[in-house]
Amino acid sequence: MKFEDKKALELFAVKVREGILRSTNACSSGHPGGSLSAADYLTYLYNREINANPAEPNMSERDRFVLSKGHASPALYAVLAHMGFFPVEDLLTFRKIDSNLQGHPNMNLTPGVDMSTGSLGQGISVACGMAKAAKFLQKDLNVYTLLGDGEIDEGQVWEAVTFAAHYKLDNLCIAVDVNGLQIDGATKDVMNTAPLDRRFESFGCEVIEIDGHDFDELEKSFEFFHANKNHGKPTVILLRTVKGKGVSFMENQAGWHGKAPNDEQLAQALSELADARKKIEEAI
Amino acid sequence: MEGMKKIATRDSYGNALVELGKIHDDIVVLDSDLAMATKTVLFKKEFPNRHFDCGIAECNMIDVAAGMSTFGLVPFASSFAMFAAGRAFEQVRNTVGYARLNVKICATHGGISVGEDGASHQCCEDFALMRTIPNMVVMSPSDDIEARQMVKAVYKYKGAVYIRFSRYAVPIYHDENFKFEIGKGEIVRDGSDIAIIANGLTVSESIRAAEILKSEGISARVINIATIKPLDEEMILNAAKDCGKIITVEEHTIIGGLGDAVCSLLAEKNPVPVKRIGINDEFGHSGSAAELLKQFGLSAENICVKVREMLGKN
Numbered sequence: 001m002k003f004e005d006k007k008a009l010e011l012f013a014v015k016v017r018e019g020i021l022r023s024t025n026a027c028s029s030g031h032p033g034g035s036l037s038a039a040d041y042l043t044y045l046y047n048r049e050i051n052a053n054p055a056e057p058n059m060s061e062r063d064r065f066v067l068s069k070g071h072a073s074p075a076l077y078a079v080l081a082h083m084g085f086f087p088v089e090d091l092l093t094f095r096k097i098d099s100n101l102q103g104h105p106n107m108n109l110t111p112g113v114d115m116s117t118g119s120l121g122q123g124i125s126v127a128c129g130m131a132k133a134a135k136f137l138q139k140d141l142n143v144y145t146l147l148g149d150g151e152i153d154e155g156q157v158w159e160a161v162t163f164a165a166h167y168k169l170d171n172l173c174i175a176v177d178v179n180g181l182q183i184d185g186a187t188k189d190v191m192n193t194a195p196l197d198r199r200f201e202s203f204g205c206e207v208i209e210i211d212g213h214d215f216d217e218l219e220k221s222f223e224f225f226h227a228n229k230n231h232g233k234p235t236v237i238l239l240r241t242v243k244g245k246g247v248s249f250m251e252n253q254a255g256w257h258g259k260a261p262n263d264e265q266l267a268q269a270l271s272e273l274a275d276a277r278k279k280i281e282e283a284i
Numbered sequence: 285m286e287g288m289k290k291i292a293t294r295d296s297y298g299n300a301l302v303e304l305g306k307i308h309d310d311i312v313v314l315d316s317d318l319a320m321a322t323k324t325v326l327f328k329k330e331f332p333n334r335h336f337d338c339g340i341a342e343c344n345m346i347d348v349a350a351g352m353s354t355f356g357l358v359p360f361a362s363s364f365a366m367f368a369a370g371r372a373f374e375q376v377r378n379t380v381g382y383a384r385l386n387v388k389i390c391a392t393h394g395g396i397s398v399g400e401d402g403a404s405h406q407c408c409e410d411f412a413l414m415r416t417i418p419n420m421v422v423m424s425p426s427d428d429i430e431a432r433q434m435v436k437a438v439y440k441y442k443g444a445v446y447i448r449f450s451r452y453a454v455p456i457y458h459d460e461n462f463k464f465e466i467g468k469g470e471i472v473r474d475g476s477d478i479a480i481i482a483n484g485l486t487v488s489e490s491i492r493a494a495e496i497l498k499s500e501g502i503s504a505r506v507i508n509i510a511t512i513k514p515l516d517e518e519m520i521l522n523a524a525k526d527c528g529k530i531i532t533v534e535e536h537t538i539i540g541g542l543g544d545a546v547c548s549l550l551a552e553k554n555p556v557p558v559k560r561i562g563i564n565d566e567f568g569h570s571g572s573a574a575e576l577l578k579q580f581g582l583s584a585e586n587i588c589v590k591v592r593e594m595l596g597k598n
Binding site: 064115121125130156 | 312333334336338339341343344346347348349350351352353354355356357359374375378379382383384
């Protein structure tokens with residue numbers, strides 16, 4: 001990836017993180033931890049990978065994205081807003097009464113949201129249905145979905161992966177945000193699902209594990225997905241991530257799963273992000 | 285009812301799917317390793333490329349159907365009522381229902397007439413579960429002609445639908461001129477002393493009850509409420525006004541089904557005495573369908589007993 005392209009993505013991701021923090025602060029609720037860990041993946045996905053058009057969010061030939069870990073809605077909303085699907089100011093209405101930005105994504109309210117999600121384990125099944133439909137209708141498009149590593153405790157995830165492999169859904173790209181934490185603590189302590197790579201491989205998927213905060217590696221992982229197309233296997237990208245990434249006091253803290261920053265914490269977080277932006281701009 | 289041809293509405297479902305599939309390319313059918321029993325196998329034989337077995341994974345199947353519907357396909361997803369409405373309730377609620385998707389959930393093997401398999405497979409809760417989901421259309425046909433028309437009607441209807449079909453063969457009492465409409469009840473026999481409101485296989489028993497009662501000088505109106513939601517309120521309120529007393533009959537727990545829907549309506553708009561016949565908050569058990577229907581009070585004879593009680597003529 002070109003240096004300036006990478007820096008542009010890094011700057012976009014800073015804006016996304018600001019959006020996550022401001023929107024959760026404004027309503028004093030929401031899930032910043034798992035949104036921050038997913039911010040770089042979503043930044044890359046919408047800027048470089050997915051065929052989607054803010055001017056025509058429902059165009060039939062678009063790629064589809066299903067946020068199976070629906071609680072990371074602040075990250076998705078911030079990305080969609082900065083891509084131009086709706087005004088950035090709307091982020092401050094998140095979770096508020098009569099807002100189009102529900103606590104968990106609603107496809108009938110928010111432009112750019114391809115599926116209503118929130119109940120864990122279901123989004124990946126819907127994504128399977130979309131990928132199957134695309135194949136059935138001979139549409140050359142891709143379906144992307146993002147799961148949490150806590151989410152894969154749900155048995156339905158494995159029903160879906162079995163389905164994806166059985167029906168050879170190589171147009172399906174399943175990413176897992178492996179931040180290692182879920183609400184009650186470390187995933188290895190709450191419910192150990194390791195080894196994820198071997199699990200997904202044994203279910204019949206092509207698996208790649210990358211640093212989920214490194215845009216060069218993200219690019220590589222999607223190249224891996226495209227190289228596997230027409231091989232008859234779904235692709236799984238295991239994103240090694242840090243919960244709360246980009247805000248020092250939130251990083252690797254399970255407590256920030258479902259807690260919003262107060263005004264003081266927001267100010268500190270924004271100043272850290274301002275420093276990060278400055279560094280990126282200086283490098284350019 | 286004697287001498288009438290009988291057919292199980294699950295067969296009607298399979299046959300109607302084939303008829304529809306011949307006309308409409310956008311119909312796809314999903315099953316969960318029960319195609320032989322749900323009769324989607326008939327569609328599979330005709331259109332193998334449009335029938336997708338999802339294995340024994342009903343929750344995944346419902347959400348796969350949801351995903352397919354977003355591409356303009358019209359998925360019919362089938363399993364037993366126990367698993368489609370029961371096991372996959374939350375998938376129906378949170379994905380199909382909440383996202384307002386055009387998915388047709390067509391469950392067979394509803395009620396105790398499943399028979400020998402016993403309580404684990406006798407779903408008597410599906411109307412109650414499905415009724416609670418906003419915008420969900422909930423239906424159950426009473427014979428072959430109604431069932432086939434219902435399947436065609438839900439293809440035309442845009443939105444989420446739950447239909448319960450039955451494994452037990454029931455008399456075909458409609459003629460080919462019958463016109464089914466979603467949300468419309470049907471006065472099958474007119475009468476003025478009491479109204480018997482039924483659906484599914486209890487309609488033919490109710491007709492038989494009305495014939496027995498007629499010989500005793502009791503005029504019973506029989507109403508088929510094939511669409512439990514949205515309810516044909518006008519027809520039920522007219523029955524309350526004209527007859528003054530109502531009996532509901534359903535192959536379902538008396539909690540949350542047709543009887544409760546009728547009671548809720550009447551309690552608010554015209555309270556008249558109602559007796560609910562159904563499964564009385566208990567599980568079923570193994571036995572032949574005919575024995576079970578009799579034992580659980582879903583026979584014409586028991587309906588007559590309850591009518592006489594209500595009218596003080598026992």
